[in-house]
Amino acid sequence: MTFVVATRKLEQLPHWVKVSEVFKTDNDAPFLKRAGISGFDDPRYEKYSQRLARLRGIRKYVYRMDVLERTLSYDEVTEIFVRVNSLGAKLRSSDLALAQITAKWRHSLQTFQDFQKACAKTGFDLDLGLHLKNLMAFATGQSRFQIVGSLNVEKLQKAWKEACDGMEFALNFLCSNLGIDSPALLSSPFLLVVLAYFGHSRNYALSNDEARQLRYWALMANAKGRFSRGSSETILDQDLANIRQGGAVSELIDRLRLQFGRLDITAEELEGRNQRSALFKTMFLAFRAAGAKDWRSHLTIALDHSGAQHRLQFHHIFPKAVLKTSFTAREADDIANLAFIGGKTNRAISDKAPAVYLPPLVDQLGEPAFAAQCIPVEASLLEVESYKAFLLERRKRIAAALNTFVGPAD
DNA sequence: CCCTGTCCACAGTAGTCCTG
DNA sequence: CAGGACTACTGTGGACAGGG
Numbered sequence: 001m002t003f004v005v006a007t008r009k010l011e012q013l014p015h016w017v018k019v020s021e022v023f024k025t026d027n028d029a030p031f032l033k034r035a036g037i038s039g040f041d042d043p044r045y046e047k048y049s050q051r052l053a054r055l056r057g058i059r060k061y062v063y064r065m066d067v068l069e070r071t072l073s074y075d076e077v078t079e080i081f082v083r084v085n086s087l088g089a090k091l092r093s094s095d096l097a098l099a100q101i102t103a104k105w106r107h108s109l110q111t112f113q114d115f116q117k118a119c120a121k122t123g124f125d126l127d128l129g130l131h132l133k134n135l136m137a138f139a140t141g142q143s144r145f146q147i148v149g150s151l152n153v154e155k156l157q158k159a160w161k162e163a164c165d166g167m168e169f170a171l172n173f174l175c176s177n178l179g180i181d182s183p184a185l186l187s188s189p190f191l192l193v194v195l196a197y198f199g200h201s202r203n204y205a206l207s208n209d210e211a212r213q214l215r216y217w218a219l220m221a222n223a224k225g226r227f228s229r230g231s232s233e234t235i236l237d238q239d240l241a242n243i244r245q246g247g248a249v250s251e252l253i254d255r256l257r258l259q260f261g262r263l264d265i266t267a268e269e270l271e272g273r274n275q276r277s278a279l280f281k282t283m284f285l286a287f288r289a290a291g292a293k294d295w296r297s298h299l300t301i302a303l304d305h306s307g308a309q310h311r312l313q314f315h316h317i318f319p320k321a322v323l324k325t326s327f328t329a330r331e332a333d334d335i336a337n338l339a340f341i342g343g344k345t346n347r348a349i350s351d352k353a354p355a356v357y358l359p360p361l362v363d364q365l366g367e368p369a370f371a372a373q374c375i376p377v378e379a380s381l382l383e384v385e386s387y388k389a390f391l392l393e394r395r396k397r398i399a400a401a402l403n404t405f406v407g408p409a410d
Numbered sequence: 411c412c413c414t415g416t417c418c419a420c421a422g423t424a425g426t427c428c429t430g
Numbered sequence: 431c432a433g434g435a436c437t438a439c440t441g442t443g444g445a446c447a448g449g450g
Contacts (some may be wrong), residue, residue, distance in 0.1 A: 188438080227438090235426095277439095313415060320414080343415080347449050351413055416446085423440075429433090 023059070028052050097132055105153050108160075115164055123182055124171055130189045131167070137197050138163040141244040143190075143236045166196030169204055177215050179285055180222070187278035188227035190236045191218060194243070194252075201243050212407075213249035219285075219406045220263055221256055225278035265402045267395040273335050280335045283398060286405035287340060292372040294342040295361055301340045313346040315339045317375060318387055322353050326384060336391040336398060339373045355382040374398045 022031065028049050037045050102109050116128055133143050139151055139159035151159075170192045174180045183189060195218060202210065221227070227235060242251050257263050265279070273279055284301070292301050316332060317339055323332045349357050362370060362377050370377050374397035381390040 225439090316414090343448080347414060349414090350450070411450100413450085414448085418445090419443095421441085424438095426436090428435080430431105 022052060022055050026056070097136075098128070101132075101156060105156055108156075111160070115167075119167065119171065122171060122175075126183060126189055126192070130192070131163070133190075134167055134193050134196055135160055135163045137193050137240055138166060138200065142240055143193060162200060163196065165204075166200045167192065169199035170195035173199070173214070174218075177211065178218055178222075179289060185222075185281045185285060187222050187225045187281060190227040191222055193236060194218075194221075194239045197240055198243050198249075198252075201246070210249055213253065216407055217249055217252050217256065219282065220253075223265065223279055223282035223402065223406065224256070224263075226256060265399050265406070267392070267399040270336055270395045270398055271334075277335060279402070280338070282402055282405070283335060284340060286398075286401050287373050289405055290372040290401065292340060293369065294345055295365060295369065296345045296348070297342055299342065313341065313343045315341045315346045315349065317354055317358075318384070318390070319349070319351045319353075322351060322384060323387065327387065331387075334391055336394040339375060353382075353384065355379065358382055374401050 031052060032045065032048055035044070035048060037048060039045070098109070098112075112128060112131060116126065116131055119126055119131075135156070137143050139155055173195055174186075174192070180186060186192075195214070198214065199206075206214065238255060239252060242255065253263070270279060288301050293299060294301065315338065317337050318332065320332045358370075358375075358377060359379070359382075367377060374394055376390060376393045376397070380386060381393060
């Protein structure tokens, strides 16, 4: 028996049955009638009514309750839950850790949620699990929840207070020093934990050099996706251990170099990446810093403009429809084909070829408006046949812009 | 009516640590 | 050392809404 989430198309099918409707009544007739069964001698009658009976049989399902002994360890409880509940909702380690913490520390959930809300008000609506991870970092110097059972209330409360200070530092650093004003521009929220812990380790007094290096590290870690590939927790723990042992920012940067081989951004790296890539987020930051504006309203590009007209859209410079015949959808979604403009501007361009819509815009706005988004405006690159050459050229310019934006390593 | 991008759910994939 | 676990990323397909 398969359950499927309803869609309008599915609901049109005569065989489609709403589970909630079946439970409301014991009468099969309306469902059978809808499926086109007119009488008892229809060969499908028995088959269909048996299916409905099976579905109603769920009501009689016997639920089993296992009470676990108090002596079981944190790991064992998680393990048992995961196995028993293998097809249900996943229990994340942070969920269980939260349960353990709230059992010890009355009303802590409210405290956590209050802070979560305060962060959301500054534009950073973060998962509660991330705040708990940050708490773990401050309580234990590492990010995993395994030893949450051995922490006492005093330690947790002290760490929580420090964790809040650290998180506030991290958010302010992100907004003011990096220009990252939304979690949508972060490739992973783990970055915040490292920044928070680092600020704390320096007692929130950073030297000029440290602040500049930390900016470089954070931007590069975000652009390359340090915490976006597997084993992100292991990598986070490495960074935290480094900071705990009093390591300088340059050591964090060395780790980053070790992970990716090199720390400048090359044009080749941008190849075949799409909007979900970490580099795409940095691209937005770099273009905005370069003064990129919408081509009609001249509003500086931003994620949170209100109103459908001004809301940011990812504009295909060569619209998908123009490329459809000669290129695949993946090639059309290449980040080197994307620019940031408002919704209205984008829809006005619709499926017009760049050779048609770009030159008038360039005449009107001047080349700098397009240079800010690294868009080549040479007529020779705007033909569909030269799409590949356009991508190559724009990638080169984007890579250069990203490197300029992130700045030198030291 | 067609074109656009957004949103959502789901399935599958990759990299690395852990475990027996 | 193979396979499991974990996390986040990627791809897909349909519904939807705005605009020309």
